[in-house]
Amino acid sequence: MIEMIDVKKTYPNGVIAINGLNVKIKPGEFVYVVGPSGAGKSTFIKMMYREEKPTSGNILVNGLSLPSIRNSKVPLFRRNIGMVFQDFKLLQTFTAYENVAFAMEVIEKEPEEIKKRVMEVLDLVGIKHKARMLPSELSGGEQQRVAIARSIVNDPKVVIADEPTGNLDPETSWEIMNIFEEINKRGTTVVMATHNRDIVNNIKRRVIAIESGKIVRDEHRGDYGYEI
Amino acid sequence: MKFRTLLRHFRESFKNIGRNGWMTFASVSAVTVTLTLVGVFLVLMMNLNHIAGNVEKDVEVRAHIDNAANKDDIKGIGKKITEMNGIQSVIFSPKDEELTNLIDDLGDNGDAFKPFEQDNPLRDVYIIKTKSPQDVIKVAKEIEGFDYIQSVKYGQGYVEKLFSFVNIARNIGIVLIVGLLFTAMFLISNTIKITIVARRKEIEIMRLVGATNTFIRWPFFLEGLWLGILGSIVPIGLISVLYYNLYKYAAPQITFKFIELLPASPFIYQVSAILIVLGAVIGIWGSLMSVRKFLKV
Ligand SMILES: Nc1ncnc2c1ncn2[C@@H]1O[C@H](COP(=O)(O)OP(=O)(O)OP(=O)(O)O)[C@@H](O)[C@H]1O
Ligand SMILES: [Mg+2]
Numbered sequence: 001m002i003e004m005i006d007v008k009k010t011y012p013n014g015v016i017a018i019n020g021l022n023v024k025i026k027p028g029e030f031v032y033v034v035g036p037s038g039a040g041k042s043t044f045i046k047m048m049y050r051e052e053k054p055t056s057g058n059i060l061v062n063g064l065s066l067p068s069i070r071n072s073k074v075p076l077f078r079r080n081i082g083m084v085f086q087d088f089k090l091l092q093t094f095t096a097y098e099n100v101a102f103a104m105e106v107i108e109k110e111p112e113e114i115k116k117r118v119m120e121v122l123d124l125v126g127i128k129h130k131a132r133m134l135p136s137e138l139s140g141g142e143q144q145r146v147a148i149a150r151s152i153v154n155d156p157k158v159v160i161a162d163e164p165t166g167n168l169d170p171e172t173s174w175e176i177m178n179i180f181e182e183i184n185k186r187g188t189t190v191v192m193a194t195h196n197r198d199i200v201n202n203i204k205r206r207v208i209a210i211e212s213g214k215i216v217r218d219e220h221r222g223d224y225g226y227e228i
Numbered sequence: 229m230k231f232r233t234l235l236r237h238f239r240e241s242f243k244n245i246g247r248n249g250w251m252t253f254a255s256v257s258a259v260t261v262t263l264t265l266v267g268v269f270l271v272l273m274m275n276l277n278h279i280a281g282n283v284e285k286d287v288e289v290r291a292h293i294d295n296a297a298n299k300d301d302i303k304g305i306g307k308k309i310t311e312m313n314g315i316q317s318v319i320f321s322p323k324d325e326e327l328t329n330l331i332d333d334l335g336d337n338g339d340a341f342k343p344f345e346q347d348n349p350l351r352d353v354y355i356i357k358t359k360s361p362q363d364v365i366k367v368a369k370e371i372e373g374f375d376y377i378q379s380v381k382y383g384q385g386y387v388e389k390l391f392s393f394v395n396i397a398r399n400i401g402i403v404l405i406v407g408l409l410f411t412a413m414f415l416i417s418n419t420i421k422i423t424i425v426a427r428r429k430e431i432e433i434m435r436l437v438g439a440t441n442t443f444i445r446w447p448f449f450l451e452g453l454w455l456g457i458l459g460s461i462v463p464i465g466l467i468s469v470l471y472y473n474l475y476k477y478a479a480p481q482i483t484f485k486f487i488e489l490l491p492a493s494p495f496i497y498q499v500s501a502i503l504i505v506l507g508a509v510i511g512i513w514g515s516l517m518s519v520r521k522f523l524k525v
Contacts, residue, residue, distance in 0.1 A: 049436075072440075072441060074435070075435050075437075075438045075439055075440050075441075076438065076440065078435075078436060078437070078438045079438035083436055089429075089432075089433050089436060090433070091430055091433055091434075092426075092429075092430075093244070093247035093248065093430075094247075102434070102437060102439075103437045103438065105233070105236055106434075106437060106438045106439045106440075106443055107438065108229075108230050108232075108233050111232065150437065154438075
């Protein structure tokens with residue numbers, strides 16, 4: 001499903017963010033990516049959705065070799081994965097409904113199907129009643145629900161999240177985690193970079209710890225493992 | 229692309245105009261200012277050209293033929309002139325006709341010349357028009373060198389002044405065009421700079437969600453088109469009303485022979501069409517420019 005082979009990433013300014021990384025993530029897994037700030041978690045995530053290319057090595061996602069995808073084909077590749085970010089990345093001039101619908105319009109789905117499916121996922125993340133609101137009219141937690149709805153609306157096999165609870169209070173974070181668990185239960189692979197110790201220690205899943213661009217720990221039902 | 233996707237792009241482009249509120253306003257204003265300038269300038273240039281053309285049309289060379297020339301000589305001269313480069317028409321006007329014309333032109337005073345009908349002091353004349361009025365001087369000089377040519381007249385002095393005036397006017401026109409283009413580019417690139425920050429995030433997100441570059445470009449393209457058309461409304465209205473009134477009230481006051489404005493009726497429509505097309509082009513160009521940077525290809 002997701003495989004990295006001898007991946008190295010050096011940014012143009014010379015910073016070595018990932019330094020020889022091998023990993024395999026199987027379909028249906030739920031994986032936390034932890035590690036200190038600047039360890040390379042976001043870089044690791046970005047390479048999975050082809051925002052960054054590795055300097056050397058190979059990355060396979062859904063059977064595609066990412067380094068060889070042309071820039072103009074990147075959006076096509078991304079249709080098969082869902083992405084969730086700390087800062088939500090919603091279109092500010094679009095309503096909640098329109099933000100989610102956009103992901104389906106892009107792949108030219110039937111309008112009736114879009115209407116039905118968007119309301120369905122908005123219901124799933126518990127925000128159906130605010131479908132007509134703009135992101136600026138929603139709380140952080142609500143915006144993240146919209147972003148999650150968008151990430152799953154096309155039934156991707158993988159959802160990748162970079163600190164999805166980073167901007168949320170603890171209670172809201174738990175609610176968001178429940179949604180991710182629900183998504184994972186339905187068979188979707190989830191890869192999530194996080195600093196949230198409580199969550200990692202309570203919802204036990206596979207934990208990959210990255211330090212200085214290398215995997216230093218990979219446990220089946222691991223702990224967060226760092227003091228805050 | 230499916231037809232409903234095209235419809236979606238149209239819908240989206242209209243929505244964007246409302247969604248982007250003041251950005252729409254800024255872009256439309258930029259186009260409005262630019263087109264108003266272009267429009268005023270266009271009206272000036274086209275009228276100036278029209279007047280210059282009128283004046284130039286009247287410029288001709290008159291070659292007077294010596295009385296010593298016989299019929300064949302005269303025919304030969306005519307043939308030689310016709311074979312020169314850049315000649316539009318050559319008309320032979322015998323001296324009798326010249327005299328009649330003169331007498332007619334002078335009206336009552338013409339009677340004084342009546343006695344000359346027996347012993348005409350005038351000459352046979354070739355009246356030559358050149359394809360390009362600016363060639364008149366060159367053609368006149370050349371004909372002067374032919375046999376049996378007594379003198380060549382083309383409004384010496386007057387024609388040179390006229391041409392230098394027309395040339396200066398046209399050069400000023402070119403300078404104005406260039407200046408205007410720079411103004412337009414400055415205004416529009418500034419507006420784009422303002423909108424770019426907001427749009428960069430928008431495009432980034434669209435690409436994240438799987439929108440291809442073409443898909444992203446379409447609404448922008450259409451939005452630019454609408455902005456351009458919106459921006460051309462005020463200039464078209466303004467210039468039409470002003471020109472219509474200028475033509476109606478000011479033009480009859482000018483009685484100078486050559487100075488005559490282009491008739492309002494087709495002219496206003498022509499200028500409007502030019503402005504709307506320019507607006508569309510500027511709008512589309514500006515809009516696509518603002519996306520181009522962020523569409524990684
Ligand atoms: N675009 C970039 N250009 C240059 N250097 C970068 C870039 N992005 C990240 N880096 C550097 O790469 C290293 C890894 O950064 P990364 O964002 O992957 O860390 P992280 O583990 O996500 O940290 P955090 O927990 O703070 O989000 C850091 O030293 C960072 O400064
Ligand atoms: Mg990070």
